[in-house]
Amino acid sequence: MSEILSNTIGTIKPPDKEAAAKAQARQDQLTKPRGSLGRLEELSVKVAGITGKELPRIERKAIVIIAGDHGVVAEGVSAYPREVTAQMVHNFLRGGAAINVLARHIGARIVVVDMGIAAEFEPHPSLVSRKIAPGTHNMAKGPAMSKEQALRAVESGIEVINGEVSGGLDIVGVGDMGIGNTTPSSAICAAITGEPVGRVTGKGTGVSDEQLALKVKVIEAALALNRPDPEDAIDVLSKVGGFEIGGIAGVILGAAARRLPVVIDGFIAGAAALIASELCPRVKDYLIAAHVSAEVGHQTILDYLGLRPLLDLGMRLGEGTGAALAISIVEAAVKTLAGMTTFADAGVSEKLN
Amino acid sequence: MSEILSNTIGTIKPPDKEAAAKAQARQDQLTKPRGSLGRLEELSVKVAGITGKELPRIERKAIVIIAGDHGVVAEGVSAYPREVTAQMVHNFLRGGAAINVLARHIGARIVVVDMGIAAEFEPHPSLVSRKIAPGTHNMAKGPAMSKEQALRAVESGIEVINGEVSGGLDIVGVGDMGIGNTTPSSAICAAITGEPVGRVTGKGTGVSDEQLALKVKVIEAALALNRPDPEDAIDVLSKVGGFEIGGIAGVILGAAARRLPVVIDGFIAGAAALIASELCPRVKDYLIAAHVSAEVGHQTILDYLGLRPLLDLGMRLGEGTGAALAISIVEAAVKTLAGMTTFADAGVSEKLN
Numbered sequence: 238m239s240e241i242l243s244n245t246i247g248t249i250k251p252p253d254k255e256a257a258a259k260a261q262a263r264q265d266q267l268t269k270p271r272g273s274l275g276r277l278e279e280l281s282v283k284v285a286g287i288t289g290k291e292l293p294r295i296e297r298k299a300i301v302i303i304a305g306d307h308g309v310v311a312e313g314v315s316a317y318p319r320e321v322t323a324q325m326v327h328n329f330l331r332g333g334a335a336i337n338v339l340a341r342h343i344g345a346r347i348v349v350v351d352m353g354i355a356a357e358f359e360p361h362p363s364l365v366s367r368k369i370a371p372g373t374h375n376m377a378k379g380p381a382m383s384k385e386q387a388l389r390a391v392e393s394g395i396e397v398i399n400g401e402v403s404g405g406l407d408i409v410g411v412g413d414m415g416i417g418n419t420t421p422s423s424a425i426c427a428a429i430t431g432e433p434v435g436r437v438t439g440k441g442t443g444v445s446d447e448q449l450a451l452k453v454k455v456i457e458a459a460l461a462l463n464r465p466d467p468e469d470a471i472d473v474l475s476k477v478g479g480f481e482i483g484g485i486a487g488v489i490l491g492a493a494a495r496r497l498p499v500v501i502d503g504f505i506a507g508a509a510a511l512i513a514s515e516l517c518p519r520v521k522d523y524l525i526a527a528h529v530s531a532e533v534g535h536q537t538i539l540d541y542l543g544l545r546p547l548l549d550l551g552m553r554l555g556e557g558t559g560a561a562l563a564i565s566i567v568e569a570a571v572k573t574l575a576g577m578t579t580f581a582d583a584g585v586s587e588k589l590n
Numbered sequence: 591m592s593e594i595l596s597n598t599i600g601t602i603k604p605p606d607k608e609a610a611a612k613a614q615a616r617q618d619q620l621t622k623p624r625g626s627l628g629r630l631e632e633l634s635v636k637v638a639g640i641t642g643k644e645l646p647r648i649e650r651k652a653i654v655i656i657a658g659d660h661g662v663v664a665e666g667v668s669a670y671p672r673e674v675t676a677q678m679v680h681n682f683l684r685g686g687a688a689i690n691v692l693a694r695h696i697g698a699r700i701v702v703v704d705m706g707i708a709a710e711f712e713p714h715p716s717l718v719s720r721k722i723a724p725g726t727h728n729m730a731k732g733p734a735m736s737k738e739q740a741l742r743a744v745e746s747g748i749e750v751i752n753g754e755v756s757g758g759l760d761i762v763g764v765g766d767m768g769i770g771n772t773t774p775s776s777a778i779c780a781a782i783t784g785e786p787v788g789r790v791t792g793k794g795t796g797v798s799d800e801q802l803a804l805k806v807k808v809i810e811a812a813l814a815l816n817r818p819d820p821e822d823a824i825d826v827l828s829k830v831g832g833f834e835i836g837g838i839a840g841v842i843l844g845a846a847a848r849r850l851p852v853v854i855d856g857f858i859a860g861a862a863a864l865i866a867s868e869l870c871p872r873v874k875d876y877l878i879a880a881h882v883s884a885e886v887g888h889q890t891i892l893d894y895l896g897l898r899p900l901l902d903l904g905m906r907l908g909e910g911t912g913a914a915l916a917i918s919i920v921e922a923a924v925k926t927l928a929g930m931t932t933f934a935d936a937g938v939s940e941k942l943n
Contacts, residue, residue, distance in 0.1 A: 268681055269688050270669065270795040274911070275884060275904025316623065316941050324938040328621055333931030335622050341929070342922045442623040443941065531628060549902070550919075551628025558627070565918055566903075569695045576694070578686030585677040588669050588796065 238471075241392050246517045248494040252286030260285030260292070266579040270588070276547065280525070280570035287498045287523055288407075292575045295568040298345035299401055300336060300410040300557040301488050302329060303394065305353035305480035306372030307417035308381065309459070314452040315417040316442045319372075322416045323356035325556075329414070330361050335554055336412060339561035343568070345410070350397055352390060353480030365400075367393040369480050373421075376459040380476045381421065387475035387483055391516075394487020395494075402495045409492050410527065410564050411485045412557020413505040416442075419532060422508035424456045424477035426534050428465045429511045430541045439504075439533030442553075470515035478512070485509030490516065493523035498567065502560040503530035503553065507538035514542060527563035528552060591824075594745050599870040601847040605639030613638030613645070619932040623941070629900065633878070633923035640851045640876055641760075645928045648921040651698035652754055653689060653763040653910040654841050655682060656747065658706035658833035659725030660770035661734065662812070667805040668770040669795045672725075675769045676709035678909075682767070683714050688907055689765060692914035696921070698763070700910075703750055705743060706833030718753075720746040722833050726774075729812040733829045734774065740828035740836055744869075747840020748847075755848045762845050763880065763917050764838045765910020766858040769795075772885060775861035777809045777830035779887050781818045782864045783894045792857075792886030794906075823868035831865070838862035843869065846876035851920065855913040856883035856906065860891035867895060880916035881905060 238246075260282045265271050272278060284293045304326050310319045328334045329349045340347050350365045351358060355372040358364055369389055373381040382390075398409065419441035426437040434456045440449055456477075463476035474483050486509040492499045493513075501510050501524055513520050526539050528548035539546055547563045580587050591599075613635045618624050625631060637646045657679050663672045681687045682702045685694075693700050703718040704711060708725040711717055722742050726734040735743075751762065772794035779790040787809045793802055809830075816829035827836050839862040845852045846866075854863050854877055866873050879892050881901035892899055900916045933940050 267688075268678065268686065269907050273795065273905065273907040274688060275906065277903060277905065318939050318942060321939050324936065325621065328931065328936045328938060331931070331936070333621065333929075333936050335620075335627060335926055335930055338925050338929035339922055342918075342925055442626065547903070550630060550900070552626065552630065553628065554622050554626040562919060562922060565695075566915060569692055569915060572691050572695055573688055576686075576691035577688055578681065578684070583677070583681045583684070583686050585681060586671050586674050589671060 239388055239392055241395055245395050245490050245494045249517055249519050251519060252522050253289035256289050256291050257282050257286030260574055263574060267577040268580055268583050268585050274573060277570040277573055280567050281574040284498050284567065284571050288496050293571050295407045295571050297405045297407045298343060298564055299348055299406055300340050300345050300412055300561055301348045301350065301397060302336060302412045302414055302557050303350045303352050303481040303484040304414040306355040307415060307421060307479055308373045308375035309377055309420050310417035311375050312377050312455045313448065314420045314455055316444045317416050319355060319416050322414060323354050325414050326354060330363055334556060335558050336556035336561065339558050343561050343565040345561060345564060348401060350484060352393060352484040365397055373479055376463060376477050377455050380463055381478055382475050384471060384475045387471050387478065390480045390483025391487040394484040395491035398488045398491035406497060408498050408564055408567060410500040410502060410557045410560030411488050411506045412502045412560055413481050413485060413555050415479055415481050418479050418481065418505050420452060420456060421477055421479045421482060422505045423534055424459055425473055425508040425511055426538055428460060428467050428473045428477060429515060430537055432537055437534030437537050470512045474512050482509045486512040489513040490520060493520045498525055499523050500525045500527050500560040500563050502527050502557045503555055504532040504535045505555055507535055510542055511538060525563065525567060528559035592741055592745055594748055598748050598843050598847045602870055602872050604872060605875050606642035609642050609644050610635050610639030613927055616927060620930040621933055621936050621938050627926060630923040630926055633920050634927040637851050637920065637924055641849050646924050648760045648924050650758045650760045651696060651917055652701055652759055653693050653698050653765055653914055654701045654703065654750060655689060655765045655767055655910050656703045656705050656834040656837040657767040659708040660768060660774060660832055661726045661728035662730055662773050663770035664728050665730050665808045667773045667808055669797045670769050672708060672769050675767055676707050678767050679707060683716055687909060688911050689909035689914065692911050696914050696918040698914060698917060701754060703837060705746060705837040718750055720750065726832055729816065729830050730808050733816055734831055735828050737824060737828045740824050740831065743833045743836025744840040747837035748844035751841045751844035759850060761851050761853065761917055761920060763853040763855060763910045763913030764841050764859045765855045765913055766834050766838060766908050768832055768834050771832050771858050773805060773809060774830055774832045774835060775858045776887055777812055778826055778861040778864055779891055781813060781820050781826045781830060782868060783890055785890055790887030790890050823865045827865050835862045839865040842866040843873060846873045851878055852876050853878045853880050853913040853916050855880050855910045856908055857885040857888045858908055860888055863895055864891060878916065878920060881912035
């Protein structure tokens, strides 16, 4: 393990119980029946523990979208051609994609990272270039990447979030772009959770039933060929992962090390969270699950991580779109803590018994 | 039925299918796999149909909170003393309640309506005075109100929303404040849906198991004594309802007549939606269910109305708090329709087959 990765993991501490307890005590004084804001109360307490602040603020928000291409699309596992990855990144940079609309809606900035797109980009102020290679190798024929590349992807994610934190950041949502990337995500999910491939593999952007059957076979074959070691997350990432998945895992680890709440988007970000939590189980305390995706397998990941999603809106787009909606709810939760008056201050009578 | 009520009901038309179809066609052209934004797509199409606009806008938002007191609290059915209704209304006017925080978060204005609080208020720019009486009668001893008062409550709600529409409004959320008002809401739910009282009665703001058993008995006795006619919503409202519940029903009807989407909050707003939909079944097409409350019985109401809630966050506060969070999601949905680029405009390749 490299120095930046081991330092980052070593910096991740348990949440601050005292700050969380103070936030809970304050929630119990606010003008509402105790517990009546449900998960908003839990979220505000969780963010207090994560940040170590009794009254956390969520003002500076970012969605980090990491993009990469996948050699395995040569097997016919995706409904869209590979060039859509680069086309959609251009769409992000021009502001016309769903995540642009939703990030504007919640007042978040977008950080687009090229971690391995199979196309060259002109420099752009919103594009961070961290290209490891122009797409992974086809995992059906051998490892998707080398161990060095896998480590570099995770480290690059850490560096990206460190850069964003120095620019000012209170919460981060992580999203993905990469045609074909439900395939490595299902492979990672099967390898780490031990679930059968068929139970954690879905239709992604919308393949046919026949393509789905093929996709399952391709993943099963890739796992049999590459034999990822479930005890070694970097091995799993290198053999059946993707550059953007490694990058997202790095963002998650780096954010936790900086005591930032991390809102994980859907299935691909979930697979990255599996990698991150295998590298550092403590990171789970810093995760907020945005939503449960319509993609089969996502619930398995959430269960494995012990996370309950905030939203269930049948979304399956990625890009951080679910994370954007969820960040707004986390922000609302934190605002109740700071913005509501207490029973005493408002002169409101408390419960009768 | 009065003229304003029958005119309002007569004005409620089915949603505009053509606008909805155009919105759906546009969603299918936007740069994402078809259907991948899940319920956001459905919501945007629904709002297009409601408003009759292919590209609806949600900019001017209001939460209408209607408050009233309840004679039935004399039976010991609530965890909080009756004066909390007025105290919380003062809290709303000072900006310190949960709904103030959440309305500010989503950029909505708040309209607080006194439809029957058992206290006098000084004039306040944010308080609309529509007091019908200082609280209902105790429904355990006789009808909660006269039929004239029930009609007046519904009409007053229509007048309130008409006033708000002329000030400019794109969406309205409806919420309640009234200590004791889960009791009439459960009674309305049982009377209209035919479910047993015990299955639609919960702990409200947090009564004990013993109080819950008492609450069920009080409601059963009130229904046996007053015999509301389930075929006559005004009869149900007058015998076992509340002024704020009638007012919210009026806001719902008036909003539908003006082609506004109405986001209904929790259990009490749901009971009001039952009254409104019995008066005019077509109103259901204008309703968006914000969330499923932790209060037992709310799911029964949603099922009866054929509505799927957007959120499930364990909330049970009322005030329109769930509606506020949901309005932000509806706004996000509508923004995707107008703000995203199409495949053609973005030069993104479409699906392979």
